[in-house]
Amino acid sequence: MPKSHSVEFSLYPPSPEIKTIVHLLRKSLNLLNDLLNDLHRINPWDDRRMNRMLSEIVYLVCYQREQIEGVLCIASSNLYLYPSAFVISRTVLETNILIEYLLQPEDESERIIRYIKYLNSQFCNRGTFDENILNSGLSQLEKDKSIKEKDDITNDISDMKESAIKYGISSERISKVKKTLSVASMMDDISPPQKQNKFKIAYYMLSKYSHSMRQSIRRYSQPNFENEDPVYYWHYPLQSCQYILLSAEKLISRFADDRLDPFHDDLPPILSELDATMNAVFKEN
Numbered sequence: 467m468p469k470s471h472s473v474e475f476s477l478y479p480p481s482p483e484i485k486t487i488v489h490l491l492r493k494s495l496n497l498l499n500d501l502l503n504d505l506h507r508i509n510p511w512d513d514r515r516m517n518r519m520l521s522e523i524v525y526l527v528c529y530q531r532e533q534i535e536g537v538l539c540i541a542s543s544n545l546y547l548y549p550s551a552f553v554i555s556r557t558v559l560e561t562n563i564l565i566e567y568l569l570q571p572e573d574e575s576e577r578i579i580r581y582i583k584y585l586n587s588q589f590c591n592r593g594t595f596d597e598n599i600l601n602s603g604l605s606q607l608e609k610d611k612s613i614k615e616k617d618d619i620t621n622d623i624s625d626m627k628e629s630a631i632k633y634g635i636s637s638e639r640i641s642k643v644k645k646t647l648s649v650a651s652m653m654d655d656i657s658p659p660q661k662q663n664k665f666k667i668a669y670y671m672l673s674k675y676s677h678s679m680r681q682s683i684r685r686y687s688q689p690n691f692e693n694e695d696p697v698y699y700w701h702y703p704l705q706s707c708q709y710i711l712l713s714a715e716k717l718i719s720r721f722a723d724d725r726l727d728p729f730h731d732d733l734p735p736i737l738s739e740l741d742a743t744m745n746a747v748f749k750e751n
Contacts, residue, residue, distance in 0.1 A: 478545040478696055483747045488538050490740040491707050494733065495531055498714050501729050502528060505717060515629040519581045520721060523568055527713050530561040534707045541700060548699040549682055552675035555703040559668055560649055562709045566661075567652040569716040577720075578630050579643055585626060587647035589619045661712075671702045701748040708740065 480488070505524050533554050540551045568584060571577050602609075627640050649669065656662045674681040688694075711733070718729065 479543075480541055480545055481697060481747075483743060484541055484545065484697065484700065486743050487704055487740065487747070488541050490736055490743065491534070491538060491704070494711055494736050494740070495534065497729055497732055497736070498527070498531060498710065501714055501718070502531075505721060513629045513632065515625045516578075516633070519578070519626070522581075523565060523717065526561055526565050527710065527717065530558055530565070530710050530713065533558045533561070534710060537703050537707055541704065545696045545700065548696055548703065549675045551700065551703040552672050552682075555706040556669070556672035556676045559665065559672060559706045559709065562706070562713055563649060563652050563656065563665055563669075565713040566656050566665075566716065569713075569720055570656060575630075575633065575635050578626075578633060578635060579639070582623065582626050582630060582640065582643050583645075583647055585619065585623045586643060586645040589616070589623060589645070665709075668702050668706055672706065697747065701744075704744065708744070711737065 502524055505520070536554045537551045537558065540547045540554075564584070568577065568580050571580065627637075630640055631637055653662055653665050653669070656665065673679070685694075714729070
């Protein structure tokens with residue numbers, strides 16, 4: 467029988483270097499808060515739905531930011547809980563991939579098409595789920611909520627297609643937009659190749675723990691694994707948190723103006739120190 471491990475051993479407080487990384491990431495997030503607040507006041511289009519597209523991308527960054535705070539809370543308390551950080555970090559990375567995918571095209575019409583594809587995928591992915599909900603023993607209130615959510619997505623798709631036509635995108639092009647959108651396909655559409663490869667490697671590493679692959683439980687079979695320094699394992703969770711700054715920079719390049727210059731001025735020194743600390747801690751990676 468494998469050794470039975472108790473909860474008491476699972477305590478490994480962060481090293482000074484990890485504390486520095488957490489501090490710098492939180493400092494970056496504070497700058498990002500200001501950016502997000504300013505972006506809410508930017509209205510690059512007259513059309514309501516087009517501005518809603520920008521708002522939803524901002525909301526995705528807000529959601530990503532909250533997930534990152536969960537990772538940083540774990541890193542600040544107990545480094546032995548890195549499996550939980552891996553699971554949360556995969557959500558962080560997936561959200562970042564989606565944001566990069568939506569924002570990357572230089573051509574604005576292509577960004578609109580990608581957003582419609584994103585909306586289509588929301589509707590498509592709900593099909594089996596909604597059928598199961600309606601046939602389940604859930605309350606009528608929950609069933610009604612599910613139906614309303616589906617109706618909202620349908621209306622959003624219709625509104626966005628109408629706005630796209632007003633923008634000058636042909637109805638024929640819109641009709642060819644696919645209804646599925648996978649993480650793998652989005653990663654394939656991200657450039658440059660170096661960024662795409664970083665995302666793919668990180669996604670593979672983080673997925674081991676999200677899917678309970680053998681690597682996620684192997685540590686329990688190792689003798690005295692609780693005496694192992696777990697700092698090594700924090701490379702990918704913390705690196706994935708760092709990717710949120712890519713989203714912020716892309717948002718600035720697409721929609722912001724000189725009102726956001728402080729972000730450009732204040733972020734580089736923080737990033738420089740963050741990169742140097744990460745490289746020192748994870749140099750073997």
